Amino acid sequence: MQVLFVSSEVAPIIKTGGLADVSGALTSALQQMGVDIRVLLPGYSKVLKALPDLELVLDFSAHPPLGITELPPSRLLLGTLPGGVPVYVLDCPEMYLRGGGIYLDEHGIDWADNAQRFGLFSRVAAMLGSAESPLQWRPDVVHCNDWQSGLTPAYLHYMRDPAPCVMTVHNLAFQGVFPSALVPELGLPWDCFKPDGAEFYGDLSFLKAGLFYAQHITTVSPSYAKEIQTEALGFGLQGLLSHRSDSLTGILNGIDTEEWNPAADAYLAHAYSSEDMSGKAANKLALQKRMGLHEDAEIPLLGIVSRFAHQKGLDVVLEIAEKLIAMPAQLVLLGSGDTEMQRDVLALAHQHTGKIAAYVGFDESLSHLIEAGADIFLMPSRFEPCGLNQMYSQRYGTPPVVHATGGLIDTVVDCTPASLATGEASGFVFGKMDAASLLLAVRRALRLYQDKKSWFALQQICMNKDFGWGSSAKAYQQIYIDLIKR
Ligand code: ADP
Ligand code: GLC
Numbered sequence: 234m235q236v237l238f239v240s241s242e243v244a245p246i247i248k249t250g251g252l253a254d255v256s257g258a259l260t261s262a263l264q265q266m267g268v269d270i271r272v273l274l275p276g277y278s279k280v281l282k283a284l285p286d287l288e289l290v291l292d293f294s295a296h297p298p299l300g301i302t303e304l305p306p307s308r309l310l311l312g313t314l315p316g317g318v319p320v321y322v323l324d325c326p327e328m329y330l331r332g333g334g335i336y337l338d339e340h341g342i343d344w345a346d347n348a349q350r351f352g353l354f355s356r357v358a359a360m361l362g363s364a365e366s367p368l369q370w371r372p373d374v375v376h377c378n379d380w381q382s383g384l385t386p387a388y389l390h391y392m393r394d395p396a397p398c399v400m401t402v403h404n405l406a407f408q409g410v411f412p413s414a415l416v417p418e419l420g421l422p423w424d425c426f427k428p429d430g431a432e433f434y435g436d437l438s439f440l441k442a443g444l445f446y447a448q449h450i451t452t453v454s455p456s457y458a459k460e461i462q463t464e465a466l467g468f469g470l471q472g473l474l475s476h477r478s479d480s481l482t483g484i485l486n487g488i489d490t491e492e493w494n495p496a497a498d499a500y501l502a503h504a505y506s507s508e509d510m511s512g513k514a515a516n517k518l519a520l521q522k523r524m525g526l527h528e529d530a531e532i533p534l535l536g537i538v539s540r541f542a543h544q545k546g547l548d549v550v551l552e553i554a555e556k557l558i559a560m561p562a563q564l565v566l567l568g569s570g571d572t573e574m575q576r577d578v579l580a581l582a583h584q585h586t587g588k589i590a591a592y593v594g595f596d597e598s599l600s601h602l603i604e605a606g607a608d609i610f611l612m613p614s615r616f617e618p619c620g621l622n623q624m625y626s627q628r629y630g631t632p633p634v635v636h637a638t639g640g641l642i643d644t645v646v647d648c649t650p651a652s653l654a655t656g657e658a659s660g661f662v663f664g665k666m667d668a669a670s671l672l673l674a675v676r677r678a679l680r681l682y683q684d685k686k687s688w689f690a691l692q693q694i695c696m697n698k699d700f701g702w703g704s705s706a707k708a709y710q711q712i713y714i715d716l717i718k719r
Contacts, residue, residue: 234713236263236270237321237372237396239358241351241381243274244492245315246283247335249595250540251486251621252379252403255453258489259709261316262702266710271370272314273358275350276324277335287312287322296367309357323357341572348411351381351439352419359388362396372396374713380409383443387425390446397716399709400447402440404618405461405468406544409439433469444473448716450481451709453619454640458483466616466639484709485643486619487702493604493625495696500601505630507696510689513605513630520606523599524590526563533562533682535675536607536631538600538622541570541578541593546613546636551577552668558588560679565607566591567599604629609678613663613671617641623660627695633660634674644700648681648691659695 242248244257256272263270274280281287287310297304307325314320323329328350333339336347344350355377360366362375362385376399377385389395416426416437425431431442444450452458460466462475474481491497495513496506502519505512514530521528535557539545547568550557557564566578566589575593582591592599604610610626610633619640623633632648635641641662648658663674682688 234268234374234710234717235370235372236268236374236376236713237273237358237361238270238376238378239273239354239382239385240378241275241354242335243272243314243320244489247274247277247279249335251619254489254621255403255486256378257314257316258487258492258702259706260314260318261489262487262706263710264318266706268710268713270318271372272318272320273354273361274320274322275329275335275354276310276322276326277329278331280322281324281330284312284314284320284322287324290321291367304353307353321361323354325353328353347409348415348419348437348439351409352384352415355382355384355439356388356420358382358385359392359395362389362398363392364394365392373717374399376401376709376713377443377447379403380407380438380440380443383409383439383441384419384421384431385443386446386448387421387431387442390425391422397448397719398443398446399449399451399712399716400443402444402450402452402461402618405440405466405470406616408433408441408468408470410436411439413437441470441473444470444477448480448719449712450474450477451484451712452481453484453486454643455483455485456642457618457639460616460639482708482712484705485640486621487705488621488624488628488700490628490701493601493628495605495629498601498605500598501605502602505605507630507693510630510692516602516606517608520565520602521563523602524565524592525586526565526590527587529563533560533608533679534606535562535564535609535611536603536626537564537566537568537611538603539566539568539612541568541574543571544615544617546615546666546671547574547578549613549666549668549671550611551581553672554581554589555585556672557675558585560676562675562679564589565603567596567603569593569595604631607631608682609634609675611675612636612641613666614638614641615666620644624700627659627698628700630692630696632678632691632695634671634678635660635662636666636671637662637664638666648677653687653690653694656694658691659698
């Protein structure tokens, strides 16, 4: 079975969030199960630097994808990801080789040509999945991820001998909505620009196109699969999603248990495992030292690693930060995003030196050290398609406090005397998304933290849970099989 996995980011090469982690780990798991899976990735500068042995497979000046006439110089290269999965890189310097971020410029504004950048990306994916491909390797299934590859199923719909598509939604809040005037420029027929197609309230929606034209839709947790069919979390697409509910499956993300393993994590000050937890305390001290917090083994340390966005509920944490440190507790934050939030976080840390510490930016090593060194992890997301950090934190013996939404419900079991006794408890879940409920949940966590024996029992349950990709990768494989049979 041959599968083309189309993703705009893949860990450890290029990452802005969980999509990269999933793209890296899921493709690796599928390969180990015998699927001949290849990734398609845009040739950002980081990608070209990280994969020096790329070979030329196609020059698009000789084979313009889908009849594009005015294409800037572009080529298709082939290499191998560090985990061993083959990767096609779409090398188009004019589109992908620039400073700034992969979606945003250096001022945090969306690149003005994102429709063209990811339109071309989607188009090349469709070419590879159809009879137009000059390559010998032809996928039986094209697996698209988020809006950046959302147009692929639409292009394929109008092509000869198209492979069936799976469209995975990692976050419905990002849809790739652009002016309708771009339809011809992107090489789409006007025929697709209708409510039963790629049109979304008069604009062109990349994600809607994917959701409409893909043969199957998945999203990253069973709870989120239900939530996106409601007005509250459907972001305007709930009608289409509930109409397609027979073709919509929620498959819970797994985690890369090698990359996120406290017993062998190069980013940590000390390794530890559920059998020998002594190293966790050493990581806490290392974290306190690195971040300029008072070095104190006893005081509970609350950790956050997050995109700074409304989705993640950070504003609610900031609202109660002073109450949190009065409990007493320390707070460490790592993240970037919304500039106002970044400023607020830094101001708060400045005001409470030694008790609150923050690093604004993207730092892989610090994210691992926070998972290991914190006692409790906070993740009060307003909505969360799946979420990975709450799983990482459990694996690192750092029980999370989470809002009851999406994948957080599916991966964290609220700690009560009963759930602790049955060996199911794995964190603290609060129902209402407000400061009082979050505060109450943290209080519950801190109370249990004082009871060393119970806390240890909770950590043991967390660390011994299975978050591997095993059953989820099988579920994706089954979807591929069903599509091929059809
Ligand atoms: P989302 O994809 O919505 O941001 P997830 O929980 O699925 O949320 O995944 C986020 C991923 O990005 C995790 O691997 C997390 O550790 C990482 N991450 C987020 N912000 C940072 C940061 N500032 N520095 C390092 N890693 C980060
Ligand atoms: C998105 C979601 C997050 C999910 C990740 C990977 O970024 O916000 O909840 O874990 O994708 O699927």
